[in-house]
Amino acid sequence: MTGEENLNPFAVAMAQFDRAALYLDLDDGLRELLKTPKRQLIVSIPVKMDDGSLRVFEGYRVQHNVARGPGKGGIRYHPDVTLDEVKALAMWMTWKCATVNLPYGGAKGGVRVNPKELSRGELERLTRRYATEIAPLIGPDRDIPAPDVYTDAQTMAWIMDTISMFKGHTELGVVTGKPVELGGSHGRQEATARGCQFVIREACRTLGLSLSGATVVVQGFGNAGSNVARFLHEDGARIIALSDSKGGIYNPHGIDPEAALAHKARTGALQGLPDTEAITNEELLELPCDILVPAALENQITRRNADRVRARLIAEAANGPTTPDADDILFERGIMVVPDILANAGGVSVSYFEWVQDQYGFFWSEDEVRHHLERIMTSAFHEVRATAERYRVDLRRGAYILAIGRVAEATRVRGIFP
Numbered sequence: 001m002t003g004e005e006n007l008n009p010f011a012v013a014m015a016q017f018d019r020a021a022l023y024l025d026l027d028d029g030l031r032e033l034l035k036t037p038k039r040q041l042i043v044s045i046p047v048k049m050d051d052g053s054l055r056v057f058e059g060y061r062v063q064h065n066v067a068r069g070p071g072k073g074g075i076r077y078h079p080d081v082t083l084d085e086v087k088a089l090a091m092w093m094t095w096k097c098a099t100v101n102l103p104y105g106g107a108k109g110g111v112r113v114n115p116k117e118l119s120r121g122e123l124e125r126l127t128r129r130y131a132t133e134i135a136p137l138i139g140p141d142r143d144i145p146a147p148d149v150y151t152d153a154q155t156m157a158w159i160m161d162t163i164s165m166f167k168g169h170t171e172l173g174v175v176t177g178k179p180v181e182l183g184g185s186h187g188r189q190e191a192t193a194r195g196c197q198f199v200i201r202e203a204c205r206t207l208g209l210s211l212s213g214a215t216v217v218v219q220g221f222g223n224a225g226s227n228v229a230r231f232l233h234e235d236g237a238r239i240i241a242l243s244d245s246k247g248g249i250y251n252p253h254g255i256d257p258e259a260a261l262a263h264k265a266r267t268g269a270l271q272g273l274p275d276t277e278a279i280t281n282e283e284l285l286e287l288p289c290d291i292l293v294p295a296a297l298e299n300q301i302t303r304r305n306a307d308r309v310r311a312r313l314i315a316e317a318a319n320g321p322t323t324p325d326a327d328d329i330l331f332e333r334g335i336m337v338v339p340d341i342l343a344n345a346g347g348v349s350v351s352y353f354e355w356v357q358d359q360y361g362f363f364w365s366e367d368e369v370r371h372h373l374e375r376i377m378t379s380a381f382h383e384v385r386a387t388a389e390r391y392r393v394d395l396r397r398g399a400y401i402l403a404i405g406r407v408a409e410a411t412r413v414r415g416i417f418p
């Protein structure tokens with residue numbers, strides 16, 4: 001480990017691939033194919049702003065691999081979005097869908113925009129124009145977007161409506177994560193967190209750690225982070241710290257996630273919640289705790305802070321929060337990391353259920369969704385763990401070995417056209 005750590009998300013994704021592919025008997029050509037994104041689309045999105053001015057935003061849709069089925073993956077609105085980040089996120093979706101054995105490939109989209117600065121009307125126009133620009137790539141049997149950072153069910157409803165206007169009929173299956181009133185699935189909104197809860201329960205059993213009474217730190221208070229905090233609180237865990245993009249809050253005696261949600265809804269931030277101390281996002285990652293849940297963005301646990309992390313278990317609700325160098329440090333220190341492509345796969349799993357329900361026109365109860373999700377997450381956790389034990393590697397490499405093996409096998413039996 002010499003020189004500066006490369007934090008470019010695509011470089012990180014490549015390194016993760018290489019570190020696991022070593023264990024598989026892949027020839028050079030196949031290895032090259034599996035690393036390369038299949039399609040990359042860059043679009044410019046002109047938006048008429050409320051004040052009459054015109055602004056142009058840049059957007060992306062990348063399909064990394066579709067050997068096992070249509071591309072699948074969310075759309076992110078964030079001021080720091082780059083093509084390399086979207087390529088990494090698309091590649092992670094390929095391995096994620098393969099890890100939990102969904103019949104999908106991997107894709108991702110993003111728009112470089114700060115959605116907090118846009119009015120609702122501006123956001124709707126941006127979304128509809130972005131949907132129009134990526135329309136040649138997406139469709140229920142081609143590539144199916146979903147929510148990601150700073151997009152939600154309303155964003156998906158606008159995309160579904162826009163595509164449907166061009167088609168001349170309602171095309172429910174073109175996106176998932178839609179409102180329940182509009183072809184969405186029960187349990188999709190909280191699915192990422194619910195899936196994370198299921199794997200945390202299994203990981204705790206493996207570690208001999210009781211979730212009831214365990215101390216938990218959650219970084220990020222969006223859809224994933226806030227719901228993970230709520231669900232683990234319901235399981236009897238003590239949530240000692242939370243954070244959002246503005247900073248963190250800490251109380252060693254425990255924080256009620258519902259009170260935190262109410263405070264954030266009222267004031268726009270977590271800090272200032274009574275009976276909590278303000279801390280930074282960096283301090284939060286280094287708090288002594290049993291379970292640390294990074295649920296924000298990439299590159300949070302790196303070579304710089306990995307030796308100061310004091311959790312027993314890390315469950316990655318975010319995509320890409322830990323770098324390969326940090327993985328090595330954590331593995332050496334005996335800290336279990338449940339990797340993103342497993343820990344946050346509950347979201348895309350319920351997306352899959354939603355897509356199935358849309359195609360059938362027959363909708364499931366919340367209990368059915370939860371039952372199937374628990375089955376998928378629990379068995380994927382144990383498959384990944386068994387693979388990691390067989391190869392004597394950490395869980396990330398175990399998941400990658402499993403996932404890359406599945407995609408490689410699909411590619412092999414399909415053959416290369418022509």
Ligand code: GLU
Pocket residue numbers: 072073074075096144145146147148149176177319344345347348349351
């Ligand atoms: N954005 C989520 C993820 O990173 C969900 C993707 C989906 O449901 O397609 O896994």
